[in-house]
Amino acid sequence: xxxxxxxxxxxYPAATYxxxxxxxxxxxxxxxxxxxxxIAMREIARVMLTSENATIFPGPQVLYGWNEEAKKKAxxxxxxxEVLNAxxxxxxxxxxxxxxxxxxxxxxxxxxxxxxxxxxxKAAIFIGVHCHYANVALKIVRxxxxxxxxxxxxxxxxxxxxxxxxxxxxxxxxKFIKIAKEVKAELGK
Amino acid sequence: xxxxxxxINPEFREIMPKEIIELEENATWAKNMDKPRGIKExxxxxxxxEEHSLCAGCPEAAALRYVLSALPKPEDTIIVNSTGxxxxxxxxxxxxxxxxxxxxxxxxxxxxxxVLDWRFPDTxxxxxxxxxxxxxxxxxxxxxxxxxFRQEKITTICFDNEVYANTGGxxxxxxxxxxxxxxxxxxxxxDKVPMWELAKTSGCHYSVNxxxxxxxxxxxxxxxxxxxxxEIGPTYINLYTPCILEIGLSANEGLGEMKDxxxxxxxxxxxxxxxAEEYLxxxxxxxxx
Ligand SMILES: Cc1ncc(C[n+]2csc(CCOP(=O)(O)OP(=O)(O)O)c2C)c(N)n1
Ligand code: SF4
Numbered sequence: 260x261x262x263x264x265x266x267x268x269x270x271y272p273a274a275t276y277x278x279x280x281x282x283x284x285x286x287x288x289x290x291x292x293x294x295x296x297x298i299a300m301r302e303i304a305r306v307m308l309t310s311e312n313a314t315i316f317p318g319p320q321v322l323y324g325w326n327e328e329a330k331k332k333a334x335x336x337x338x339x340x341e342v343l344n345a346x347x348x349x350x351x352x353x354x355x356x357x358x359x360x361x362x363x364x365x366x367x368x369x370x371x372x373x374x375x376x377x378x379x380x381k382a383a384i385f386i387g388v389h390c391h392y393a394n395v396a397l398k399i400v401r402x403x404x405x406x407x408x409x410x411x412x413x414x415x416x417x418x419x420x421x422x423x424x425x426x427x428x429x430x431x432x433x434k435f436i437k438i439a440k441e442v443k444a445e446l447g448k
Numbered sequence: 449x450x451x452x453x454x455x456i457n458p459e460f461r462e463i464m465p466k467e468i469i470e471l472e473e474n475a476t477w478a479k480n481m482d483k484p485r486g487i488k489e490x491x492x493x494x495x496x497x498e499e500h501s502l503c504a505g506c507p508e509a510a511a512l513r514y515v516l517s518a519l520p521k522p523e524d525t526i527i528v529n530s531t532g533x534x535x536x537x538x539x540x541x542x543x544x545x546x547x548x549x550x551x552x553x554x555x556x557x558x559x560x561x562x563v564l565d566w567r568f569p570d571t572x573x574x575x576x577x578x579x580x581x582x583x584x585x586x587x588x589x590x591x592x593x594x595x596x597f598r599q600e601k602i603t604t605i606c607f608d609n610e611v612y613a614n615t616g617g618x619x620x621x622x623x624x625x626x627x628x629x630x631x632x633x634x635x636x637x638x639d640k641v642p643m644w645e646l647a648k649t650s651g652c653h654y655s656v657n658x659x660x661x662x663x664x665x666x667x668x669x670x671x672x673x674x675x676x677x678x679e680i681g682p683t684y685i686n687l688y689t690p691c692i693l694e695i696g697l698s699a700n701e702g703l704g705e706m707k708d709x710x711x712x713x714x715x716x717x718x719x720x721x722x723x724a725e726e727y728l729x730x731x732x733x734x735x736x737x
Contacts, residue, residue, distance in 0.1 A: 317460060319453075321457070321460075322456060322457060322460050322464070323452065323453050323454065323455055323456060323457065324452055324455045324456070324457045325452045325453045325455070326452075329457065330457060333457035333458075333459040333460060334459055336459070337459040337460075347460070347463050348463065349460060349463050349464055349465075351464060351465070351468050352468075352542070354539050354540055354541075354542075355539050356540075357499045357500065357501050357539075357540055358499070358501075361465070364463075364465055365465055
């Protein structure tokens with residue numbers, strides 16, 4: 260069961276209540292530690308490559324070709340999934356689906372834990388999900404599952420993910436893929 | 449860009465659920481010139497509202513489909529909604545919608561419209577308010593009328609079911625005199641507010657009162673109201689969508705009730721200002737209607 264927060268209002272142990280905040284520019288976050296981006300990238304790749312049913316959840320900002328950067332990122336995310344041996348499950352919009360979501364093929368920010376439980380996902384990357392919905396989804400996942408969540412974020416990151424990379428654009432994704440390939444070779448995966 | 453937000457990146461096509469692929473391929477968007485938009489296309493195209501949690505047979509659900517099919521540019525339309533039975537459908541629409549605090553919808557829509565005009569000066573953005581009669585004419589009447597007085601270029605559509613349905617049946621200003629509901633047991637003491645007339649005297653350039661019995665007529669009114677709002681000023685549509693639950697009808701009786709009222713309390717009323725009339729003629733000539 261999720262803990263009640265100190266405010267006795269949120270049922271979730273939100274990271275900010277534990278003093279965790281987003282990393283400063285140029286840095287990344289691993290649990291509560293602020294670290295260099297490269298260290299976080301290596302750790303993220305290791306977790307993804309060694310966890311059961313590692314999955315990437317691409318959100319609307321990368322699923323749809325609404326600008327050139329989104330198109331570029333789509334190609335890179337596909338490559339990232341291959342390098343990390345990860346499955347992809349889309350968060351294609353944020354509608355609370357009626358009557359229920361199909362946890363096999365989709366994830367919804369309003370009840371993301373269902374997809375994670377159903378597919379027994381132990382590590383997941385959120386990418387291209389708009390901030391307010393990433394915040395909601397990551398809190399629920401953090402409270403209700405044992406999945407290691409990773410936010411690859413174009414803005415300032417998410418403290419509720421276990422690992423967060425901030426200011427990630429196509430250039431940084433290329434860097435991450437390169438590092439992930441190295442980690443993969445080291446692990447012999 | 450507005451239409452591109454529905455274009456799936458090819459890398460993700462194979463993981464997208466069928467309904468989203470269908471939305472991209474088979475919904476009618478204004479940019480899909482090969483597929484016209486309109487009520488006639490409803491049976492063969494992907495609907496922008498797929499499922500909802502309203503009572504079976506609720507006329508509001510049918511009416512919303514007609515409204516959505518008639519939007520001239522759905523990808524550039526923002527619908528502002530308020531709490532009520534309609535808001536049970538809004539989260540399922542594949543368009544930009546904003547849920548405002550109950551009653552505030554016309555104030556929220558005014559702000560959105562002004563900001564959009566400033567932010568996208570080269571794109572026509574349509575802002576449409578869609579809320580129940582409790583929100584539009586009762587608790588939110590002040591905001592509704594003030595937006596008309598200020599000549600905000602928005603369209604207001606009231607789903608007039610003559611009751612606060614979502615909260616279990618209280619009377620609203622739109623309830624007919626004498627009507628008894630579960631939570632209005634002594635009967636309504638005063639006449640139904642003639643909102644369509646108030647809309648006219650408050651500055652709307654287009655105001656209609658009708659039922660949702662005829663899909664084509666609803667679609668025509670929606671199209672005209674949105675076009676007039678773009679260029680001339682505020683427009684209003686009062687649409688009778690009876691709450692079959694609260695008046696004790698079964699799922700298949702909503703249409704009959706609307707048809708009966710076509711000849712009675714909802715006999716067609718239409719006001720079009722001279723400027724709007726002129727503009728609609730122009731739209732017709734340009735094939736926009
Ligand atoms: C500020 C505020 N006041 C009151 C409510 C309670 N409320 C929820 S739905 C509703 C009635 C809606 O009635 P109407 O606008 O006629 O829509 P309908 O449900 O009939 O479609 C009310 C009063 C609320 N949600 N928020
Ligand atoms: S309560 Fe009335 S208005 Fe609401 S969904 Fe049911 S029939 Fe429709």
